[in-house]
Amino acid sequence: MDKHYDDEVLRVEDLTVYYETAEGTAKAVNNLDLVVRKGKTVGLVGETGSGKTTTALSILRLVPDPPGVIKSGKIILDGMDIFTLTEGEMDMVRGYHASMIFQDPMTALNPLMTVGDQIAETLRIHEGLNKADSIAKAQEMLKVVGIPPERAKEYPHQFSGGMKQRVVIAIALACQPKLMIADEPTTALDVTIQAQVLREMKQLKEKSDMSMIMITHDLGIIAQMCDEVAVIYAGRIIEYGELREVFKDTKHPYTQGLFDSLPKINDTREMLQPIPGLMPDPMELPEGCAFAPRCKYATEKCKQGLPPKHYFGDTHYAACWRYEDPEFRL
Ligand SMILES: Nc1ncnc2c1ncn2[C@@H]1O[C@H](COP(=O)(O)OP(=O)(O)O)[C@@H](O)[C@H]1O
Numbered sequence: 001m002d003k004h005y006d007d008e009v010l011r012v013e014d015l016t017v018y019y020e021t022a023e024g025t026a027k028a029v030n031n032l033d034l035v036v037r038k039g040k041t042v043g044l045v046g047e048t049g050s051g052k053t054t055t056a057l058s059i060l061r062l063v064p065d066p067p068g069v070i071k072s073g074k075i076i077l078d079g080m081d082i083f084t085l086t087e088g089e090m091d092m093v094r095g096y097h098a099s100m101i102f103q104d105p106m107t108a109l110n111p112l113m114t115v116g117d118q119i120a121e122t123l124r125i126h127e128g129l130n131k132a133d134s135i136a137k138a139q140e141m142l143k144v145v146g147i148p149p150e151r152a153k154e155y156p157h158q159f160s161g162g163m164k165q166r167v168v169i170a171i172a173l174a175c176q177p178k179l180m181i182a183d184e185p186t187t188a189l190d191v192t193i194q195a196q197v198l199r200e201m202k203q204l205k206e207k208s209d210m211s212m213i214m215i216t217h218d219l220g221i222i223a224q225m226c227d228e229v230a231v232i233y234a235g236r237i238i239e240y241g242e243l244r245e246v247f248k249d250t251k252h253p254y255t256q257g258l259f260d261s262l263p264k265i266n267d268t269r270e271m272l273q274p275i276p277g278l279m280p281d282p283m284e285l286p287e288g289c290a291f292a293p294r295c296k297y298a299t300e301k302c303k304q305g306l307p308p309k310h311y312f313g314d315t316h317y318a319a320c321w322r323y324e325d326p327e328f329r330l
């Protein structure tokens, strides 16, 4: 369990989520703890299949059931214990308290409504604006995400995939939720637009003191957007800390491996050192530390029990057996 703060917007404790299918049980999220404080952006970074989206869906109680089953855990969002709420109460929570930008924009837009009306409707519901003001503000929001305001009159099918995603981001920002969960929000956008949209998201977030979970596999986006970083591997957070701590004083061998596999700007040889091996299949997690089979520091102990969180400061920890040895350094 993580330390308690007075300004917590989200607390996730011991979250375990499985997908039970005919092929077997995928242990997608395992005993995950996470705290997001007011105004902070926490980055959730990890490879495909590490449980990022499942964690996000759990917070909004959107894990598809079946096959998804919440095996354990408690989620306190803005003071509410969300697993105890009714479906009606959850509808209010989604949007007012937390809203999510999905990886795939197709499902998030109404094909029968102009994009301007969709943003304006959100503004009327969440900010109580009248019709004229909401339409004017909707056009402003489109400008924010780099879409000419006159396109407010168009329907989703008239936009490209990247443009649709920008509309989705505008709608999510218009809600001004306490917590914004952005699941790889800019992966589909080209790099120039991506940088612009991220900048705008950051500014709007700061203006409204919103909290955010930024989900990505891109360490550059983490560096640009986040105050704190959670590195997730096989459904567990294996390193957590402030951005500076995780980037400058990396403790977990897996996090180290992620950094080593980035192309170095000054290195003309472009020697990438990808971590050998693959993340284990969540249907066949090994005993002990899930990273041990790929870890050059692993000992017998690593293959036996789950590694405890080893703290290096107030918030910075690595779940790694090797730090039981006081001599161990990366
Ligand atoms: N609807 C589903 N049915 C069965 N397995 C799923 C489903 N959604 C996700 N999974 C499995 O759960 C694991 C975690 O997936 P996910 O949370 O989407 O990871 P990420 O977002 O980090 O890529 C993966 O092994 C994935 O195959």
Ligand SMILES: [Mg+2]
Pocket (backbone or CB within 6 Å): 052, 053, 054, 103, 183
């Ligand atoms: Mg995902």
